[in-house]
Amino acid sequence: MSEDEHKIKCDIGGEEIRHLGTIRQLERYDFVPDSFAIYDGADTDAGAICEVCLPVYQKARAEVYLFDEVAVREQVRLRIARADFVTTSRREHAEETLIPFLLEALRKKGYFDEYDVRMIQSFFERGINIGEFKNSGKLVGGIDLAGAAKCLREEERTFKFVKALFGRIDELDGKRDSVIEVVDAGCGPYPLWGVFAALKSEKVRSTCLELNPASADMARKIIANLGLEDRVEIVEADATEYKHGREIDLLVSETMYSGFLQEPLPYILINLTPQVAQDGYVIPQWAAVEAGLVRSERARKPRWFLPENFDLGPMEVVRFVRGKFDEVVRFEITLTGIEPGNYNLALGLRAGLSEDVVLEGLDSAITIPHLIPTQIDVQRGDTLLKVSYAVGVEDTDLNIEKV
Numbered sequence: 001m002s003e004d005e006h007k008i009k010c011d012i013g014g015e016e017i018r019h020l021g022t023i024r025q026l027e028r029y030d031f032v033p034d035s036f037a038i039y040d041g042a043d044t045d046a047g048a049i050c051e052v053c054l055p056v057y058q059k060a061r062a063e064v065y066l067f068d069e070v071a072v073r074e075q076v077r078l079r080i081a082r083a084d085f086v087t088t089s090r091r092e093h094a095e096e097t098l099i100p101f102l103l104e105a106l107r108k109k110g111y112f113d114e115y116d117v118r119m120i121q122s123f124f125e126r127g128i129n130i131g132e133f134k135n136s137g138k139l140v141g142g143i144d145l146a147g148a149a150k151c152l153r154e155e156e157r158t159f160k161f162v163k164a165l166f167g168r169i170d171e172l173d174g175k176r177d178s179v180i181e182v183v184d185a186g187c188g189p190y191p192l193w194g195v196f197a198a199l200k201s202e203k204v205r206s207t208c209l210e211l212n213p214a215s216a217d218m219a220r221k222i223i224a225n226l227g228l229e230d231r232v233e234i235v236e237a238d239a240t241e242y243k244h245g246r247e248i249d250l251l252v253s254e255t256m257y258s259g260f261l262q263e264p265l266p267y268i269l270i271n272l273t274p275q276v277a278q279d280g281y282v283i284p285q286w287a288a289v290e291a292g293l294v295r296s297e298r299a300r301k302p303r304w305f306l307p308e309n310f311d312l313g314p315m316e317v318v319r320f321v322r323g324k325f326d327e328v329v330r331f332e333i334t335l336t337g338i339e340p341g342n343y344n345l346a347l348g349l350r351a352g353l354s355e356d357v358v359l360e361g362l363d364s365a366i367t368i369p370h371l372i373p374t375q376i377d378v379q380r381g382d383t384l385l386k387v388s389y390a391v392g393v394e395d396t397d398l399n400i401e402k403v
């Protein structure tokens with residue numbers, strides 16, 4: 001017998017189960033004795049069931065009201081053998097788990113804490129072996145899987161995106177009779193916005209674009225696990241060039257960084273915003289660069305700086321609004337108000353995710369002011385600092401000129 005034949009497979013989805021326990025052990029995330037592993041499958045009267053398929057089995061059992069155990073088992077088996085039953089049960093479970101949880105945070109609590117984002121992450125990761133995806137496909141741009149995965153854990157960022165997203169989906173629900181076409185440009189390995197949108201409204205069809213093949217593969221597997229394959233599509237594509245082919249109702253993209261450095265948001269919005277319906281929405285609907293100067297002796301590592309400690313600013317120097325995002329950031333700072341000396345420029349970001357949701361300052365690593373390494377020697381008589389750079393460049397590639 002080959003080694004493969006000893007492996008336990010889930011009787012519903014065929015997934016490999018490494019540690020088979022009881023339903024209770026699986027539900028409680030119990031540790032396997034003498035190991036740091038936790039159970040990922042349960043031995044049931046319908047066979048071995050993996051963690052992703054447990055809700056499918058439980059739904060089938062809950063639906064069958066018979067006294068005869070043999071007949072019950074027979075009915076359960078019939079249900080779990082149906083692909084549509086499996087998909088629906090997975091999706092309903094995702095909806096019942098995530099939507100009330102997100103609404104509670106939005107309407108009552110008003111924020112996510114570390115445990116909330118960890119809960120979202122572990123829900124998305126059920127049945128996922130990240131090691132399997134890490135090396136799949138060559139990185140052709142964007143961010144690697146591990147780098148993009150970390151974003152979810154930025155509580156304030158994730159909370160504000162969910163808040164803006166749910167607000168827009170509610171508005172579109174009132175405006176659209178049938179389909180709400182959502183595009184998430186740069187979905188990473190956890191396709192959060194496409195999934196949340198699809199679970200929030202039955203009308204939503206999401207398309208999640210991702211450049212990095214490893215992240216796209218993992219996102220695809222998550223969509224299957226959540227029973228959303230017919231509602232959420234993961235497309236491996238460059239969002240700066242992608243043509244959707246249908247009018248988009250809601251475009252969302254979290255591909256930004258302080259000063260519009262390193263990340264491609266403006267290029268993505270330049271390409272995709274013209275594909276959004278007139279009465280559709282873009283998240284973010286505007287984004288602004290904030291700039292300031294910090295005395296060089298205080299501008300040490302780490303490469304970010306608290307806004308309240310600036311020697312000049314921070315002040316808004318560039319604002320891009322819907323339909324008017326540009327490929328170049330260009331601004332001037334008046335130097336007449338500061339003492340001569342060596343300074344470093346620091347660039348932050350504010351993003352209007354919707355009318356009432358603004359991501360800014362210390363909210364996240366993508367908005368906090370970033371220190372530019374070039375030292376600027378301000379002398380008496382210098383009046384103006386002229387700065388220009390292409391969006392997406394590294395912090396060493398800015399044109400900084402004194403006048």
Ligand SMILES: C[S@@+](CC[C@H](N)C(=O)[O-])C[C@H]1O[C@@H](n2cnc3c(N)ncnc32)[C@H](O)[C@@H]1O
Binds near residue numbers: 151212240256264
């Ligand atoms: C900052 S992560 C955000 C991931 C996820 N949307 C979130 O908010 O948690 C940005 C993702 O966009 C992807 N990306 C960057 N440029 C892209 C492009 N031009 N087209 C498609 N995806 C891109 C990166 O590979 C990365 O996975």
